[in-house]
Amino acid sequence: MSFVSVQNISKCFGENQVLTDxxxxxxEHNVVCLIGASGSGKSTLxxxxxxxxxxxxxxxxxxGQLLTNGKVDVNALRRKIGIVFQAYNLFPxxxxxxxxxxxxxxxxxxxxxxxxxxxxxxxxxxGLEDKADDFPDRLSGGQQQRVAIVRxxxxxxxxxxxxxxxxxxDPQLVSEVLNLVRExxxxxxxxxxxxxxxxxxxxxxxxxxxxxxxxxxxEGPPAQIFSDPREPRxxxxxxxxxxxGRL
Amino acid sequence: xxxxxxTFFSPFNFRVALPNVWAGFQVNLKLMVVAEILVLxxxxxxxxxxxxxxxxxxxxxxxxxxxxxxxxxxxLILVAFLVGFGFxxxxxxxxxxxxxxxxxxxxxxLVYTAYVTEVYRAGIESVHPSQRMAARSLxxxxxxxxxxxxxxxxxxxxxPPLLNxxxxxxxxxxxxxxxxVGEAAYQAQAYSQNYANFTSYVVAAVFxxxxxxxxxxxxxxxILHRERRERAAAT
Numbered sequence: 001m002s003f004v005s006v007q008n009i010s011k012c013f014g015e016n017q018v019l020t021d022x023x024x025x026x027x028e029h030n031v032v033c034l035i036g037a038s039g040s041g042k043s044t045l046x047x048x049x050x051x052x053x054x055x056x057x058x059x060x061x062x063x064g065q066l067l068t069n070g071k072v073d074v075n076a077l078r079r080k081i082g083i084v085f086q087a088y089n090l091f092p093x094x095x096x097x098x099x100x101x102x103x104x105x106x107x108x109x110x111x112x113x114x115x116x117x118x119x120x121x122x123x124x125x126x127g128l129e130d131k132a133d134d135f136p137d138r139l140s141g142g143q144q145q146r147v148a149i150v151r152x153x154x155x156x157x158x159x160x161x162x163x164x165x166x167x168x169x170d171p172q173l174v175s176e177v178l179n180l181v182r183e184x185x186x187x188x189x190x191x192x193x194x195x196x197x198x199x200x201x202x203x204x205x206x207x208x209x210x211x212x213x214x215x216x217x218x219e220g221p222p223a224q225i226f227s228d229p230r231e232p233r234x235x236x237x238x239x240x241x242x243x244x245g246r247l
Numbered sequence: 248x249x250x251x252x253x254t255f256f257s258p259f260n261f262r263v264a265l266p267n268v269w270a271g272f273q274v275n276l277k278l279m280v281v282a283e284i285l286v287l288x289x290x291x292x293x294x295x296x297x298x299x300x301x302x303x304x305x306x307x308x309x310x311x312x313x314x315x316x317x318x319x320x321x322x323l324i325l326v327a328f329l330v331g332f333g334f335x336x337x338x339x340x341x342x343x344x345x346x347x348x349x350x351x352x353x354x355x356x357l358v359y360t361a362y363v364t365e366v367y368r369a370g371i372e373s374v375h376p377s378q379r380m381a382a383r384s385l386x387x388x389x390x391x392x393x394x395x396x397x398x399x400x401x402x403x404x405x406x407p408p409l410l411n412x413x414x415x416x417x418x419x420x421x422x423x424x425x426x427x428v429g430e431a432a433y434q435a436q437a438y439s440q441n442y443a444n445f446t447s448y449v450v451a452a453v454f455x456x457x458x459x460x461x462x463x464x465x466x467x468x469x470i471l472h473r474e475r476r477e478r479a480a481a482t
Contacts, residue, residue: 085380091378152385
């Protein structure tokens with residue numbers, strides 16, 4: 001079975017059907033990119049994967065563990081699955097270092113010293129070691145988002161979910177975040193990205209899924225999706241993206 | 248004019264009344280400190296209970312709402328009568344044999360906990376849901392997220408309104424004079440009855456004002472400081 005296996009999941013918010021019969025398989029060490037217009041269900045799909053949202057129907061399993069039978073230890077599961085949001089969501093009352101060490105200390109029971117050591121190592125990797133004692137509001141958007149990624153990595157997750165993590169950034173700050181994601185991909189991290197960065201998706205993805213109105217309309221290797229999409233809707237979406245100069 | 252000066256601002260009476268009123272005011276200070284500490288703790292607990300999720304917690308939420316509604320709506324002086332005269336009348340051992348001071352603390356705490364619960368609750372609700380979501384998605388439990396992420400931000404935000412409520416509490420410590428707590432207003436009243444002069448009340452007022460002004464200025468300072476910081480963050 002694949003590392004992440006999503007079978008026929010559906011999800012409603014009241015009257016609004018946001019996911020319909022979605023199936024998705026992700027192998028370990030693979031990178032999957034979800035593309036599609038805003039409101040097509042990309043974020044909801046990611047949130048269902050770490051149970052921030054409950055699915056109405058269908059099954060999800062991650063790393064051989066079934067998530068949708070209601071018996072799973074949510075907190076234990078989320079320790080294995082990192083998620084990074086569009087709005088960074090760093091904790092504003094904590095320093096960068098405290099942001100990164102909080103979950104390892106409290107949720108994994110790591111000692112303060114070990115957690116700090118690990119945090120410094122990660123911060124060094126992204127070149128923000130000297131910001132360890134700063135509060136998030138002293139950092140640029142790109143720096144904050146990289147700290148958010150590191151905060152998730154500090155839990156040593158087996159799967160990373162990235163939810164449009166560059167959408168809130170000034171254009172000149174996007175590349176520093178994408179470079180970090182690229183590094184992660186190269187290190188073999190299993191990742192699912194919801195993204196509007198088409199050229200980046202084309203470059204790092206093993207598989208691209210096009211979502212439209214809560215369904216995965218088309219999926220395949222990036223070369224095929226971007227150069228030779230089968231579905232007219234995929235084609236229409238991509239041509240609008242090209243028009244906007246984003247591909 | 249002379250009558251006014253003599254009745255309210257007689258230097259002689261001021262000097263004579265001062266020691267007794269000061270002794271009484273020390274009781275006010277004790278009432279304040281004990282009640283404020285209890286209020287801070289109890290109100291936080293009740294505010295957290297009011298925010299508990301899930302159907303199982305519904306009775307606790309309801310209880311918290313009934314409590315805050317009742318004690319926010321009841322004048323402190325009535326609560327003081329109910330506790331100060333009612334509890335001893337119960338003849339219930341421990342509950343009925345406490346000192347008037349203790350009953351005063353209980354009355355103040357009951358009423359002000361209801362106010363401060365609402366202050367905390369506003370603070371908790373002002374923390375953006377994405378903060379809680381970020382904490383939960385890192386694998387922290389509901390309580391861990393509350394303790395380390397939501398409450399620290401909530402409490403920081405409500406310090407100024409909290410201090411305002413404490414200014415109110417400090418003044419209201421004078422109300423428990425009605426159940427015979429020998430605090431400043433009580434001593435001032437005793438003096439005025441013995442010497443037919445009301446300067447003793449002014450003495451008590453001076454003590455309260457001297458205590459309140461620094462706290463009020465400090466609260467203003469905090470609010471201003473916060474506004475400046477927020478304006479700086481917005482640019």
